[in-house]
Amino acid sequence: MADESPSSGARSLAIHAAIRLLGLGIVLFVGYLTRPLWHGIVYGILYSPGMAVFGGGSILAALVLWFLPPFDVGDSGPPIGRVLREADGPLEVLLSLQGSPGRKLRLFAVAVGVFAVLSVLVGVPAGMLEQRTLAQETMDEATEVEEFPQANPENPRVVPRQVADITTRGSVSYRQHRLGTSDIARMENGSLAWSYAIQPDGFRNRVVEHQRGVLVTDMTRMDDRQIQVYEEDFTYGEGMVLHRSADWNLKKTDYFAKYDDAAVEFSHDGRPYMYYPKTGHEWHLTPLPHTTPTWDGGALLHPDGEIEHLSPQEARSNPILEGQRLYPLTLTRDEMGSLGYRNGIVNQLSVVGAHEGQIEVARLPSGADNAQPFVIDLEDERMSYVTAMEPYGQDTRGLDEVWFADAETGEYAFFGTEEETLTGPERAMGIARSADSQTNWGENFVVTEPVPVTIDGDLWWHIKVSPTDFTDVTRNVFVNADSSRAVEIRDDDAVRSFVAGTVDESDLEPVEGDDTDREVAYYIIITDENGDVVERIPVERGQETTIVEPDDERAGDNRTVAGG
Structure with missing residues (x-):
């Protein structure tokens, strides 16, 4: 006859807790080793109100159900269940809801559903407050100018991305590598260029081979266009998989930042480098908890695998990064998109909003092969992100304001057309x-x-x-x-x-x-x-x-x- 004494039940409960702790420890250990894979989920729970409710609540519910012992309502149930059923108080009520693993799964599904509804109820107003706060911060830090700043005549954007991609790929020959996605960087002679990572091509090569360096091609002229290749194997790079990739090691070395921007591939003193702008988030507790994105510096990746995580001030003073784009394009896009909320949340609502002074990012026609913000070079080789804004409305295409973001500092200036509307x-x-x-x-x-x-x-x-x-x-x-x-x-x-x-x-x-x-x-x-x-x-x-x-x-x- 089985020993059904309280001491036996307590021992069984202790064994159950130990086994569950061991299982949780194994999960956490594997999760830590593979933490870059879960970066988006973890970051969202930490800095998104809706995701904090849904993800955090679901994890908490899973942990509670994981540690609760099995429980059967019948007399033939296991000793642990009977011992706990005989107890009085809140624990008895809680355990009365538990039973077989199937019942736990059903309870978990119910909890996930509840947290999903709550996340929507929290996330919608938090999202509006995020847009409103971001718009206020952007307007407070911006300077209105009387005339447009002069473009740099030495660096006009003559070669479009598609032309650069086709002509450049037709000028190089790699068997195990290919050119990655093009981006904009500054060449060592000061010209703007389309830049590419020379990354492994094919599954076997992505697993075994290394990024071979970077290629930059002048975008400021079509005739006698320069194509410069800087070959040096990257320990961590683009197109390489898992722990060999740049993305994996960026997240591994600075987990609490977002890397939404593509790499800026460039050269300095004849050696290739890549720079990744970083975005962080700040919590605001009033009037309801919400977050806003902020520039968190950048990561400078050396070919030998060294990763320098730089604050905004350190990035601006780093000689290797002189003249390059430092401020995140994605952050600029978010800040420009938020300006529709600058006159309040109610003002921009579709039904009750007056839409007074509301602006939105100008829409580009099909075939434009471009996206805002535009990257141009101003006088004195100051790269700028330019965003054309049009008045709110389905049928409006003229420009109302033009915004300039310094690509090195993130400082904003804007030109308002007032009563005059410019061609979009x-x-x-x-x-x-x-x-x-x-x-x-x-x-x-x-x-x-x-x-x-x-x-x-x-x-x-x-x-x-x-x-x-x-x-x-x-x-x-x-x-x-x-x-x-x-x-x-x-x-x-x-x-x-x-x-x-x-x-x-x-x-x-x-x-x-x-x-x-x-x-x-x-x-x-x-x-x-x-x-x-x-x-x-x-x-x-x-x-x-x-x-x-x-x-x-x-x-x-x-x-x-x-x-x-």
Whole structure:
């Protein structure tokens, strides 16, 4: 006959607890060794109110059910169950809900369902408060400017991403490696470039081989474009799996940060490096608990496997990172997206909101092959993230504000159009197409990648014309966001002169077409208020052209566009 004494039941309970503790210890040990795999879940529980309720509550429920002993309501139940059933108090009530493992699973499913509902009830207002707080912080730290900051004429974005990807991949040959996703970095000579990680290709190579280095290709000119390769095996890199990957080791060495941005691949003193911007979160307890994202510095990855985790101040003062993008693009995107809440939560609601002063990130048309924020270079080689904002509304496409974020410091400046609405990227691309009605758009050529460029205090959209196979840039079209005037330029040096505010006729090449015999340098396109072309004026070599805008309050200040 089995020993059913209280002491036997206590021993059984102790054994049960020891076994469960051992099991939990094994789970925690394996979880710690593989912690980068669970980084997103853990980070979400720590810094997301909704996820804290759902994930944290579910884990707590699982732990309680895991440690509770098995319990049968019948007399033939195990000694542990009978001993505990005979006890009086809250424990008896709790255990009366327990039984077989199947019952525990049912209780766990019920608990998960309850926490899911609670997470929604908590997460929705917390999300709105996050947007409102982030918008307030962004506005408080931003400076309004009277005119657009001048673009760097030495670093225009001439080569679109798709053109760079196709032409660069066609210029290199690797059997065990391939070029990763392109991103924007600064070359050692100061030019902006599309950069790539030379990463292993194929399952076997991803397991065994190493990232071979980085490749950078100049984006500021199509002719005589430089492609530079910096080969050195990375101990941890892109395209490598599990514990050999850069992502694994970043999360392993700094677990309480997010790495949402793609790596910035670049070189310094002839050696390849990669930089990963980091995002953190801050808790706000009032009026309801919520969090907002914040810049948490960055991680500098050396080829030998060294990872330097840098604060924002340390990143800005690091000589290796001089001139590179440091501030997270994803954080800029979040901050710009939150500006719709700057006049309050109720103001932006779809039914009861007045939408007074509400703005939203300008939508880009299909075929733009671009995304906001745009990365451009300003004077003195200061990279900036530019975001064009349009008024709230389904049918609005004009610009209301243009925001600039310093890519090194994260400081914001914005230009408000006040009563005047500027041409947005969608209409600018339409103007670029209508500027040349003889081109077979869509079948042979496309307009692509509108990028804002600031010239002499004016905003222009710099648009590229490429064949549909994206193997070249046939010409550049600049559309003035104020007057909708369009200018076509085919020569790299002429693009630089135009961005600088002057056009040197010796740098211009004739434009192919009906006017070649007149040595046309470029065209000025006159459009009406709907963006339709009214007149297409050829400008010859050496011809001095002055444009007068009588409808503009600034028309008294005539500006020479092309000098001879």
